[in-house]
Amino acid sequence: MAVHIVEDDPGVSDSLLMFLQGMGLVAYTYPDAESFFEADPPQPDDTIIVDLLLPGISGAGVIRWLQELKEPPRVIAISAQSQSAIEKQIRGISGVEILRKPLSSELISQIV
Amino acid sequence: MVAARFARGSSGPGMGEAEQHASASSSVSAARLESVLDTAVDAILVINEKAQILVYNRACEKLFGYSPQETLGRNIRMIMPADYAGAHDGYMTNYMTTGHRKIIGIGREVRARHRDGTEFPVELSVGETETPEGRQFIGIIRDLRPRKEQERRVNELQADLVHMARVSAMDEMGAALAHELNQPLTAIMLYLQAASRSLARSPNGVPAAPDVFRQVLEKAVHEAERAGGIISRMRQFVEKRDPQRRAVDLNAVVEEAVELTLLGLRTNARMDRSFAAALPPAVVDPIQIQQIVVNLLRNAFEALRDRQDGIVRVSTSRQGDSFVVAVEDNGPGLPPGIVPTLFKAFSSSKRSGMGLGLSISRAIAQNHAGDLTVDPGGNGRGARFELRLPMIAVPEADEGDDVDTMPAATPPSSASGVDA
Structure with a gap:
């Protein structure tokens, strides 16, 4: 099992990577949806952490794509936006856990 | 008698x-x-x-x-x-x-x-x-005391109004700036957590891989600096202070405005800068000029909302005895109906804001003996705003020095002129 981080902010992405590796997990980072799609598709037991606001293809687009996989992996959406902005973006998508930034480390370690 | x-x-x-x-x-x-x-x-x-x-x-x-x-x-x-x-x-x-x-x-x-x-x-x-x-x-x-007092009041009111417009612009950017601050805060929290965890897990209290540990802390410091940079940029912009003109590098002022605008904005549009090399120093109030440029840039990005191929171009140049800062976008241009009242107060066509931005921007430009003009574009061309500022010789260290030999004069009246 691995954690895939799709996040355009280098600081957030790198710190998440370090944090997860510190927990003994295997983790990978992608600066945008496009590079995530270019990599091998995730395994069913993987977890994907995706920022909702990405340049190019949106985080919601990534979530929809993942949910259409035969065995969808777990998806955690992260966002630093307001609740209303988040709801607007994930309208029509169900079964997604959402974490608002700043992320609390307890919350992440509980979830992952 | x-x-x-x-x-x-x-x-x-x-x-x-x-x-x-x-x-x-x-x-x-x-x-x-x-x-x-x-x-x-x-x-x-x-x-x-x-x-x-x-x-x-x-x-x-x-x-x-x-x-x-x-x-x-x-x-x-x-x-x-x-x-x-x-x-x-x-x-x-x-x-x-x-x-x-x-x-x-x-x-x-x-x-x-x-x-x-x-x-x-x-x-x-x-x-x-x-x-x-x-x-x-x-x-x-x-x-002249009554007139001086009146001038002082007018200056004070104008400065308040200009400051209010800056605060209002910052207010509109507030949500995006909060987002921008959340990023480094998230990173700091995770880096520190990772560092603390690596200590806790080290066997017999011996820290594992001190190099990695130090590296993580350095990264956390870097993110903290990034957060601090965002705050200081915002603070500089909204802080109330007296108008102050000094010789500055116009390109740096414009670049600072671009950075600030991008911080407070989530956009897909591209930002294109083209700064003239070797411009002489401009004698301006840098925060006020920044305010004009931020206003123009935000309007340009607003015009490109919902477009995928949007480009905002900002340029500086020298034309004769003037500096020209131009901001243009490749949006639809301005509807002809709004052009006549564009620079009037409270004539906003936007959903948010008070409609003071352009009117105050023009007032600032004119107080600097310059002007703010627009080419509304249309028919496939976006709007282009031009801020024109006169090139003024950098004043001597002693500002009060009169060129006339007769010392019975106060400093040139331009120094006390309407300023905002």
Whole structure:
């Protein structure tokens, strides 16, 4: 099992990577949806952490794509936006856990 | 009391021995003159070639606090601050010998001195007349304190309004800026957590891989600096402070505005900069110019909302004696209907904001002796705004230095002009 981080902010992405590796997990980072799609598709037991606001293809687009996989992996959406902005973006998508930034480390370690 | 305000004796006009047989008509005209002088709102003084006061009207009494008895026949120096008083006789001698006019017929702003020692700004106009008793000089003096006070109030109100517009712009950017701050805060939290975890898991209290540990802390510090940078940028922009013009690098001011705008904005549009090389320094209030550019950039990005191929171009250039900062987008251009009222206050076509941005931006530009104009575009062209600022020689270190040799002047009035 691995954690895939799709996040355009280098600081957030790198710190998440370090944090997860510190927990003994295997983790990978992608600066945008496009590079995530270019990599091998995730395994069913993987977890994907995706920022909702990405340049190019949106985080919601990534979530929809993942949910259409035969065995969808777990998806955690992260966002630093307001609740209303988040709801607007994930309208029509169900079964997604959402974490608002700043992320609390307890919350992440509980979830992952 | 008819002649009370006139000096008696040989140097005085009007009542001299030669006019002992003055006709009734001349005494009528003297009375009329007296009444004119005492009715005048401005202080009126007449002095002779020796700088002795010959006429001192009622307005003078009020303005300077001396009675006519105390002043008539005495040197005009008594109503001047010490620095002028010492030089005045020299000026007069200089004029008598060279005929070179520094103030006569020109008028200027000078300081006067009240009996109680208070110095205050006045506007002084000086005329000259030949009389049988030699040359005489007429001074008309207007108290500038009410006008100065009014100017100060206007400046203060304008500065408040301009500041309010900045705060309002920052308010509109607030949500995006909060988002921008959340990023480094998230990173700091995770880095520190990772560091702390690596310590906790190290066997027998021996820290594992100190290099990695140090690296993580350094990254956390870097993110903290990034958060601090965002805060200081915001603070600099909204902090209330007096308008201040100084020589600055215009490109750096524009770049700072671009950075600030991008912080407070989530956009897909591309930002294109084209800065002229080797621009001379611009003498401006950098925060106010930044305010104009932020306003123009935000409008441009707003025009590109919902477009995938949007580009905002900002450029600086030199055209003749002016700097030009241009902001243009490749949006639809401005609807012709809104162009006539575009720079008027409260005429916003946007959903948010007060509609003050462009009106205040133009006022700032004009206070800098420049202007803000628009080419509305349309038919496939986006709008293009041009901020034009005059190229001004960088002032000397001593700002109050007057080019004129006569020191009886306050600093150039442009320094105290309407500023916001």
